[in-house]
Amino acid sequence: xxxxxxxxxxxxxxxxxxxxxxxxxxxxxxxxxxxxxxxxxxxxxxxxxxxxxxxxxxxxxxxxxxxxxxxxxxxxxxxxxxxxxxxxxxxxxxxxxxxxxxxxxxxxxxxxxxxxxxxxxxxxxxxxxxxxxxxxxxxxxxxxxxxxxxxxxxxxxxxxxxxxxxxxxxxxxxxxxxxxxxxxxxxxxxxxxxxxxxxxxxxxxxxxxxxxxxxxxxxxxxxxxxxxxxxxxxxxxxxxxxxxxxxxxxxxxxxxxxxxxxxxxxxxxxxxxxxxxxxxxxxxxxxxxxxxxxxxxxxxxxxxxxxxxxxxxxxxxxxxxxxxxxxxxxxxxxxxxxxxxxxx
Numbered sequence: 207x208x209x210x211x212x213x214x215x216x217x218x219x220x221x222x223x224x225x226x227x228x229x230x231x232x233x234x235x236x237x238x239x240x241x242x243x244x245x246x247x248x249x250x251x252x253x254x255x256x257x258x259x260x261x262x263x264x265x266x267x268x269x270x271x272x273x274x275x276x277x278x279x280x281x282x283x284x285x286x287x288x289x290x291x292x293x294x295x296x297x298x299x300x301x302x303x304x305x306x307x308x309x310x311x312x313x314x315x316x317x318x319x320x321x322x323x324x325x326x327x328x329x330x331x332x333x334x335x336x337x338x339x340x341x342x343x344x345x346x347x348x349x350x351x352x353x354x355x356x357x358x359x360x361x362x363x364x365x366x367x368x369x370x371x372x373x374x375x376x377x378x379x380x381x382x383x384x385x386x387x388x389x390x391x392x393x394x395x396x397x398x399x400x401x402x403x404x405x406x407x408x409x410x411x412x413x414x415x416x417x418x419x420x421x422x423x424x425x426x427x428x429x430x431x432x433x434x435x436x437x438x439x440x441x442x443x444x445x446x447x448x449x450x451x452x453x454x455x456x457x458x459x460x461x462x463x464x465x466x467x468x469x470x471x472x473x474x475x476x477x478x479x480x481x482x483x484x485x486x487x488x489x490x491x492x493x494x495x496x497x498x499x500x501x502x503x504x505x506x507x508x509x510x511x512x513x514x515x516x517x518x519x520x521x522x523x524x525x526x527x528x529x530x531x532x533x534x535x536x537x538x539x540x541x542x543x544x545x546x547x548x549x550x
Contacts, residue, residue, distance in 0.1 A: 212267070225274045231266050235259070241270060242489050243284060251286040253367075257318050257332050259405060259419035263427060266490040266503065266531055271316065287369070288318055288356055289330040302327060302360050302370075306342045310372070311355050312464035315348040317404060322358055322372055331358060333405050335372035338415040338454055341401055348403060374452070382453045385414050386420045389455055393445045398438055402431050407456060409441065416455035418443060423459050425533075426499075465534040470498040474535050477524050482537070484517050492536065494523070502535040510539045 229241030229249050239256065241249035251272050253261060264270070269417035276285035302308065302324060310324035319332040341357055362371035389395070389411075408418040419429055428434070435441075443457040474480065474496075482494030482502050492515045494502035504523065509515065526538040 228271045233270045247284050249284040249286045255288040259421045263421045267488040307357050310358050312351045320518050329372045331372040335373035386448050389445050416457040420456045425460050470500045474525050476525050481522050484515055486520050487515050502537045504537040509539050
């Protein structure tokens with residue numbers, strides 16, 4: 207294993223606070239995500255910083271952009287945050303009132319949401335907190351919102367981690383609340399697509415608006431929706447919830463169908479042998495394409511240093527465990543020789 211680790215590329219990079227970096231997800235823990243930044247120290251970003259729709263689809267080997275909040279913490283790791291430190295020395299200098307509507311300007315967009323400047327202070331507006339009036343204006347893409355003045359409220363100021371979070375949650379009109387009461391969880395609805403965004407679809411449903419996050423469109427991992435849908439297209443979806451504070455429906459397309467992993471996963475059992483084709487190789491391990499397009503993953507710690515893993519090659523491995531939440535099969539090498547084994 208030492209020889210295998212020695213072959214991985216190493217870089218000497220000096221990081222500074224506020225610098226944007228991109229790393230590869232090595233591990234997803236309950237409270238934090240570990241990233242390989244290509245430096246001598248790994249990066250750590252709290253899971254609470256990641257929007258739920260993005261966290262649900264995140265897996266080892268994915269790339270993730272973040273900002274350095276501390277080049278070295280007490281554990282000698284690089285502390286990261288999804289959004290950059292705010293202006294004017296960070297949130298320690300923020301004097302913005304909470305629960306009051308403020309005017310700000312969109313200055314930047316990323317996969318997780320919008321960076322908004324309010325009175326010279328930068329804060330983050332997550333996708334989950336964006337109102338439909340603004341989403342409906344983004345038919346040309348989120349970048350078209352840069353420079354627009356919008357209304358926001360402050361919902362979180364964390365001075366210790368320089369977090370300033372905005373929301374567009376406001377008092378929803380009584381008429382809209384009455385319309386929302388007609389919808390129940392698990393109900394099938396039809397609607398027309400209003401906008402196609404990197405993180406999902408905005409849908410008009412019976413005089414109300416609905417949002418389908420990209421993670422709720424298909425059981426398969428999707429990257430680009432523009433080639434699959436078009437504005438004005440009628441679709442059928444399932445109501446996951448009614449968000450009265452944002453005046454919208456949370457919808458899903460994939461939950462209209464049974465998760466194919468449920469049936470496919472039953473074909474695999476721990477310690478059974480499987481054949482897999484290498485789909486991708488990363489510093490975290492090897493991703494395999496198994497039967498019925500099920501994903502298998504062999505972590506770096508269990509890779510056989512004597513083997514050369516190349517995309518397209520087929521290997522026989524053992525099932526280590528089944529990860530239903532991440533919809534993948536954890537693998538371990540198949541031992542074909544008893545050499546070196548010690549029996550008691």
